[in-house]
Amino acid sequence: MKLPWKSRRWMVLAALLVPLGAAFAYVAARSGPLAPVPVTVATVETKPLEPALHGIGTVEARYTHRVGPTSAGRVLRVEVDVGERVRAGQLLAEIDPVDLDARLTAQQAALARAEANVDAADAQLSDAGARAAHAATQARRYGELSRQGAASEEVSDTKRQELLVSEAAVASARAGLEAAREELARARADANAIGRQRSSLRLVAPVDGLVSARGADPGSTVVAGQPVIEVIDPTTLWINVRFDQLRAAGLRAGLPARIALRSRTGEAVKGRLLRVEPVADPITEELVAKVVFAVPPEPLPAVGELAEVTVALPRSPPAPVVANASVQRVAGRLGVWTVADGELQFTPVKTGANDLDGRVQVVEGLQGGERVVVYSQRALRARTRVEVVERIPGASP
Numbered sequence: 473m474k475l476p477w478k479s480r481r482w483m484v485l486a487a488l489l490v491p492l493g494a495a496f497a498y499v500a501a502r503s504g505p506l507a508p509v510p511v512t513v514a515t516v517e518t519k520p521l522e523p524a525l526h527g528i529g530t531v532e533a534r535y536t537h538r539v540g541p542t543s544a545g546r547v548l549r550v551e552v553d554v555g556e557r558v559r560a561g562q563l564l565a566e567i568d569p570v571d572l573d574a575r576l577t578a579q580q581a582a583l584a585r586a587e588a589n590v591d592a593a594d595a596q597l598s599d600a601g602a603r604a605a606h607a608a609t610q611a612r613r614y615g616e617l618s619r620q621g622a623a624s625e626e627v628s629d630t631k632r633q634e635l636l637v638s639e640a641a642v643a644s645a646r647a648g649l650e651a652a653r654e655e656l657a658r659a660r661a662d663a664n665a666i667g668r669q670r671s672s673l674r675l676v677a678p679v680d681g682l683v684s685a686r687g688a689d690p691g692s693t694v695v696a697g698q699p700v701i702e703v704i705d706p707t708t709l710w711i712n713v714r715f716d717q718l719r720a721a722g723l724r725a726g727l728p729a730r731i732a733l734r735s736r737t738g739e740a741v742k743g744r745l746l747r748v749e750p751v752a753d754p755i756t757e758e759l760v761a762k763v764v765f766a767v768p769p770e771p772l773p774a775v776g777e778l779a780e781v782t783v784a785l786p787r788s789p790p791a792p793v794v795a796n797a798s799v800q801r802v803a804g805r806l807g808v809w810t811v812a813d814g815e816l817q818f819t820p821v822k823t824g825a826n827d828l829d830g831r832v833q834v835v836e837g838l839q840g841g842e843r844v845v846v847y848s849q850r851a852l853r854a855r856t857r858v859e860v861v862e863r864i865p866g867a868s869p
Contacts (some may be wrong), residue, residue, distance in 0.1 A: 508859035511848040513811050516792045518840035521833050523785040523825040525723060529713025529763070531733075531777045533684065539675045539701035540687075541567045542810050547688045547700060548673075554686050558677040564701045567673040567694070576670055580665040586656035597645035604638035611635040680691040681705045684775060706772050709765060710746060713781045714758040717824055722785045723748055729763045734778040742766040745783055770854040792838040796830045797821060807837065809845040809852050816845075816858055 545567035552564050614631040617623035685702035688694050711731060715723060728815065729743040742765075749760040763781050775781070798808045799821065807820040821837030838844075847864050 496783055506773050508857040509848055509850050509852065509866055510861045511809075511811070511845045511858045512862065512864055513843045513860055514795060514798070514846050516834070516838050516840050517790050517843045518790050518796055520790045521793060521825050521827050521831065523719075523788060524723070524828045525715050525719055525783045525785055527713040527715040527761075527781050527783075529711040529779055529781055531651075531709055531773045531779055532712045532817055533775055534702035534708035534710050534762075535679075535705045536634045537678045537681065537683065537703045537705075539678065539703065540697055541566055541675065541694060542672045543669070544693065544695045545570070545673065546693050547690050549690050550686065550688070550700065552683050552686075552701065554592075554683050556683045558681060558683060558703060560679050562677045563674060564677055564683075564703075565675045565688075567675070569670055572666065572670045572673070574757040576666045579659065579666050581832065583656070583659040583663045586652070586659040590649070590652040590656050593645065593649035597642070597649050600638065600641040600645040604635070604642045605625060607631070607635040607638035610781075627800055644765045665860055675700055675704055679703065679705055682772065686743045692747065704775065706768055709761040709775075710770060711743070711779050711781055713761055713763055713779070714753070714756070715761060717752060717757045717759055717782075720759045721825070723759065723783065727783050728780045729784070731763065731765065732780040733769070733773050733816070734780070735773065741769050745779070745834065782828065785825065787835060791824060791833040792840045792842075793831050793833050794838070794844055796826065796832050798844045798846050799832060808821055808834075809848075811845060811858065811860065814858075816852060816854065816856055818852075818854060 548566045548568040550565040552558055552562075558564065582793060611631040611634070612630075614623050614628040618625050618628035664792075681703040681706075683701060683703045686700070687698065687702070688700045723745070725745055725747045727745045727747055730740045731743045732740045743763045744766060746762040746764045749762070752759050763783070794808060799806060800808070802818055805818075805820045806823065807818050809817050810817050819837050819842075821834045824833040824834045824835040845858070849864055850856075850860070852858070
């Protein structure tokens with residue numbers, strides 16, 4: 473039986489379209505948007521973690537001594553330069569004394585005169601005292617003779633008058649001695665003040681240290697308090713380092729640290745967390761801590777140099793551990809994608825300690841033994857079909 477021309481045309485079209493549709497469905501299911509998403513999975517292990525915290529900071533000097541004059545003056549000379557080591561008491565620079573030396577000489581002469589005046593006043597007091605003693609003896613003697621009739625009353629009165637004059641001379645000499653002593657004290661105080669002022673013009677190192685800055689050169693004028701030389705104590709260098717607040721649980725003073733200076737690639741020195749500052753940075757959400765060297769490295773690092781610090785935190789108790797890459801935020805919730813019987817499910821979790829190998833403990837949400845997605849080729853959804861593979865190029869290590 474011969475089919476109508478129209479029926480034959482539909483049969484031809486069907487013979488062409490059915491294979492094409494099947495091919496399209498096969499391609500869509502294998503490599504198109506309906507294809508399973510390649511993922512790598514890992515089994516959740518329960519074990520303790522040795523967390524560590526990594527931060528970047530700068531080398532700073534804990535103590536910086538800024539040495540300058542206490543009054544304005546012109547710099548006469550500077551004896552040291554940046555980078556030199558100095559000893560405590562070593563002359564660093566000197567301010568021009570102008571007329572201070574002459575004033576000090578004059579004041580020392582005034583002091584010598586005051587001392588001589590005190591000696592003279594003391595001698596006068598001794599002389600007046602001796603005269604008064606003699607007058608007292610004479611007054612008693614002639615008083616007795618007058619009562620016996622051997623001397624006139626007039627002579628006895630004269631001797632008593634001489635005694636009064638002598639006692640007044642003693643009082644005057646004693647006042648003169650007190651005045652001379654006060655003048656000596658004033659002259660000595662003035663001389664000491666000028667001497668201290670002269671000494672303050674000699675700028676000396678307060679401690680054994682390293683010259684970190686030079687603020688003036690000979691001939692320049694400086695004001696009171698302006699630092700001419702800065703000295704740091706190299707034994708008190710520390711790293712001012714910042715740590716992420718979210719990962720800083722357990723951070724405390726005394727923890728061991730490893731310091732990698734930026735200028736010494738591949739080298740690390742031992743250190744210790746000295747303290748965690750009580751005030752955090754509210755903008756960057758970081759904690760600020762000070763880390764000191766166990767032994768100051770040689771040569772000393774430059775102040776301001778960058779350093780990477782790794783602090784070993786206390787070992788955590790056993791708990792389920794997953795890779796950091798497994799933890800994702802979906803619809804505002806933190807969790808992991810688990811794979812069971814080919815089904816994909818998002819499980820909210822609460823994370824705990826991290827380590828520097830990219831692992832994190834899960835304190836809530838997992839029991840251990842689950843299979844979780846570590847890497848996926850595309851973003852996952854609840855009904856996404858997945859295909860477990862060993863490695864995803866460009867994603868998994």
